[in-house]
Amino acid sequence: MSENWKTSITKIEPGKIHVKGYNITDIMENLSYAETVYLILKGELPSKAEAELMNAILVASIDHGATPPSVLGTRTVMSGGNSLNAAVAGGVLVIGDTHGGAIEQSAQIMQEWAQKEGTPEEQAAGLVGWLKENKKRMPGFGHRLHNVDPRTAKLFSIAERHGYSGKHIELCKALEKALEIKLGKKLPINVDGAIAAVISDMGFDWRLGKGFFIISRVPGLIAHAIEEKTREKPMRKLGPLPFDYDGPDEREIK
Numbered sequence: 001m002s003e004n005w006k007t008s009i010t011k012i013e014p015g016k017i018h019v020k021g022y023n024i025t026d027i028m029e030n031l032s033y034a035e036t037v038y039l040i041l042k043g044e045l046p047s048k049a050e051a052e053l054m055n056a057i058l059v060a061s062i063d064h065g066a067t068p069p070s071v072l073g074t075r076t077v078m079s080g081g082n083s084l085n086a087a088v089a090g091g092v093l094v095i096g097d098t099h100g101g102a103i104e105q106s107a108q109i110m111q112e113w114a115q116k117e118g119t120p121e122e123q124a125a126g127l128v129g130w131l132k133e134n135k136k137r138m139p140g141f142g143h144r145l146h147n148v149d150p151r152t153a154k155l156f157s158i159a160e161r162h163g164y165s166g167k168h169i170e171l172c173k174a175l176e177k178a179l180e181i182k183l184g185k186k187l188p189i190n191v192d193g194a195i196a197a198v199i200s201d202m203g204f205d206w207r208l209g210k211g212f213f214i215i216s217r218v219p220g221l222i223a224h225a226i227e228e229k230t231r232e233k234p235m236r237k238l239g240p241l242p243f244d245y246d247g248p249d250e251r252e253i254k
C-alpha cells in the first residue's frame with residue numbers, strides 16, 4: 001500500500017486536470033463559478049436550486065461599503081505602501097467571529113438545535129432560553145443599519161421559489177420571532193444568519209462558514225485596494241473617528 005499522503009480534491013496528470021472527477025475543460029464550458037465552488041466544497045454537482053442559492057450567497061457579501069473592518073484593513077495595508085496581495089491578505093485576516101465569522105457560529109448553533117425534538121417554534125424557544133442562560137448573543141441576528149436586511153429576504157425568497165426551505169431556514173425564521181418576543185424588539189436576521197441557515201439546509205459542515213464569506217468578499221477587497229492605491233494619498237488618515245487619550249499622565253523613568 002502507498003504511504004503517500006492523500007487528497008480527494010483534484011487529480012492532475014500531464015495535460016489533464018480533474019476537479020472532483022470532472023474534467024476542468026468541461027467545467028469551464030458547462031458550470032458557472034458559483035456551481036464550481038459548490039462542487040469543490042461539497043464534492044457533487046448542485047441541483048438548480050442549490051446552484052441559484054450558491055450564486056446568491058457569493059454575490060450577497062461581495063461588498064458593504066467602505067466601513068467594514070476588513071475593508072479598513074485592506075485600505076490601511078495598501079495605504080502603508082504595500083502590495084495588492086498584502087492588502088487583500090490584511091483584509092482577510094480581519095474577518096473574525098464578529099465580522100463575517102457569524103456564519104460559522106450561527107450555522108453551528110442552528111445545526112445543533114434543528115436536530116432537537118419538536119417544531120421549529122419549540123426549538124427556537126429552547127434556543128432563546130439557552131442563549132439567555134449563557135448570556136450569549138445569537139450570531140447572525142441584529143444589524144447596525146438594516147431593519148430588514150434585503151439580502152436575507154432575497155436569499156429566503158429564492159429558497160422558497162424552489163421549495164427549498166428546510167429545517168434550518170424554518171428554525172432561523174422562528175428564532176427571529178422568538179427573539180422579538182423575549183427581547184421586546186426586533187432583531188433582524190442578518191445576511192450571515194441567512195447564509196448560515198441556507199448552507200445548513202444544503203448540508204454543508206458549519207466549519208466552512210467563514211469560507212463562504214471569504215470567497216464572496218475577496219473581489220470587493222481587491223476593488224477597495226486598487227481604489228485606495230489609485231485615488232488616495234499614501235498613508236492618509238484612515239479611521240475617521242476622533243479619539244481621546246486616557247492612559248497614564250506624562251512621567252519619567254527614575
Ligand SMILES: CC(C)(COP(=O)(O)OP(=O)(O)OC[C@H]1O[C@@H](n2cnc3c(N)ncnc32)[C@H](O)[C@@H]1OP(=O)(O)O)[C@@H](O)C(=O)NCCC(=O)NCCS
Binds near residue numbers: 100142190192
Ligand atoms: C451586529 C451587531 C453587532 C449590531 O449591534 P447593534 O445594533 O449596534 O446593537 P448593540 O450591540 O448595541 O445591542 C443592542 C441590544 O440588542 C441586543 N442584541 C444585539 N444583537 C443581539 C443578538 N444577536 N442576540 C441577542 N441580543 C442581541 C444586545 O444585547 C443589546 O441589548 P441591551 O440593550 O439589553 O444591552 C449585533 O446585533 C450582534 O452582535 N450580532 C451578532 C453578531 C453578528 O451577527 N454579526 C454579523 C453582523 S453582519
